[in-house]
Amino acid sequence: MDIAHTPVLPEETLYYLSGGLISQGVETGENELFVDGTLGEGGHTELFLSRFPNLRVIGIDADNAIVSVARKRLTRFGERVVFHTGWADDFFRFYPKDSGLLKPGIILLDLGVSLFHYEKGDRGFSFRLDESLDMRIDTTKDMPASDLLASLTEEELVSILFRNAEERYARRIARAITQARETSAINNSGALAEIVYNAVPVFVRHAKTHPATKTFQALRIAVNGELDRLPALLAAAFSALKIGGRLGVISFHSLEDRIVKNFFRDAARDCICPPSAPVCVCRGRRLGRLITPKPVSASEAELIRNPPSRSAKLRVIEKVYEDE
Numbered sequence: 001m002d003i004a005h006t007p008v009l010p011e012e013t014l015y016y017l018s019g020g021l022i023s024q025g026v027e028t029g030e031n032e033l034f035v036d037g038t039l040g041e042g043g044h045t046e047l048f049l050s051r052f053p054n055l056r057v058i059g060i061d062a063d064n065a066i067v068s069v070a071r072k073r074l075t076r077f078g079e080r081v082v083f084h085t086g087w088a089d090d091f092f093r094f095y096p097k098d099s100g101l102l103k104p105g106i107i108l109l110d111l112g113v114s115l116f117h118y119e120k121g122d123r124g125f126s127f128r129l130d131e132s133l134d135m136r137i138d139t140t141k142d143m144p145a146s147d148l149l150a151s152l153t154e155e156e157l158v159s160i161l162f163r164n165a166e167e168r169y170a171r172r173i174a175r176a177i178t179q180a181r182e183t184s185a186i187n188n189s190g191a192l193a194e195i196v197y198n199a200v201p202v203f204v205r206h207a208k209t210h211p212a213t214k215t216f217q218a219l220r221i222a223v224n225g226e227l228d229r230l231p232a233l234l235a236a237a238f239s240a241l242k243i244g245g246r247l248g249v250i251s252f253h254s255l256e257d258r259i260v261k262n263f264f265r266d267a268a269r270d271c272i273c274p275p276s277a278p279v280c281v282c283r284g285r286r287l288g289r290l291i292t293p294k295p296v297s298a299s300e301a302e303l304i305r306n307p308p309s310r311s312a313k314l315r316v317i318e319k320v321y322e323d324e
């Protein structure tokens with residue numbers, strides 16, 4: 001089967017997330033539930049299903065096309081895996097508490113998009129290909145990137161480029177986009193890449209990374225609301241986890257990682273009352289225990305084998321207390 005994406009930090013993810021599993025006796029036959037909130041082509045799920053013979057999985061992805069790929073890839077695991085097309089934030093938000101439904105012992109969120117999207121998505125995720133500028137993960141809802149580019153003011157474009165990608169040349173690029181769209185709509189990834197290329201200073205055009213890299217990242221994040229979704233996704237996933245269960249998050253840029261780091265830090269605090277509170281009202285209970293006080297990055301060997309792993313950071317937290 002033709003798979004585009006190689007799962008990042010495979011051994012590290014298995015190791016840090018399965019601490020819970022092994023201690024809970026999965027190897028001896030107990031059923032355990034793993035929710036892969038960002039299934040993609042099913043790379044991580046395949047690893048977990050192969051390594052833990054009694055594990056069951058719910059695989060979630062907002063992109064119906066990629067769920068079909070994972071479904072084929074994971075056929076051999078039969079009923080041990082069920083698929084759900086939708087946003088993981090919605091899935092966890094509506095995960096029934098106290099319904100007798102098995103609570104997940106492991107949740108993985110491997111954020112962003114997959115190599116599948118860049119190479120086979122046909123939705124303008126890559127500046128290397130000339131495709132229709134869509135960039136939606138869930139193509140059934142919301143606004144494609146071309147419509148967003150047509151509707152934003154220059155100031156809004158600047159703010160998206162700064163906020164979602166810390167783009168140094170945000171002003172120049174936003175100006176070039178607004179000027180270009182006066183002549184014709186920007187409907188293709190090739191056209192956008194060229195506008196950005198011509199907007200940045202000459203010495204940046206020949207740098208190691210393509211000058212449109214951050215613009216494409218910023219636009220994709222805006223189209224899919226990725227940074228806005230993340231805090232709610234983390235809270236809902238952590239809340240769905242059972243006590244002793246582990247949540248692992250793999251992020252790919254500092255903006256995402258900061259949100260994850262802060263969420264984990266707050267969940268692992270002894271007291272979460274604001275400094276101004278005269279007495280502690282949170283009962284001083286830590287909700288979680290940090291399993292990875294520092295983020296885990298790819299080894300030298302993985303960087304050679306799978307270069308996209310270079311910016312991946314894994315953080316894992318264990319749930320120790322249920323917040324009512």
Ligand SMILES: C[S@@+](CC[C@H](N)C(=O)[O-])C[C@H]1O[C@@H](n2cnc3c(N)ncnc32)[C@H](O)[C@@H]1O
Nearest residue numbers: 007038040041042043044061062087088110114
């Ligand atoms: C980096 S890929 C996952 C790759 C996967 N771990 C593997 O090994 O094949 C991220 C996937 O998550 C999906 N995705 C991103 N954010 C999501 C969310 N909030 N809810 C559901 N799916 C999401 C994307 O469509 C993409 O397929």
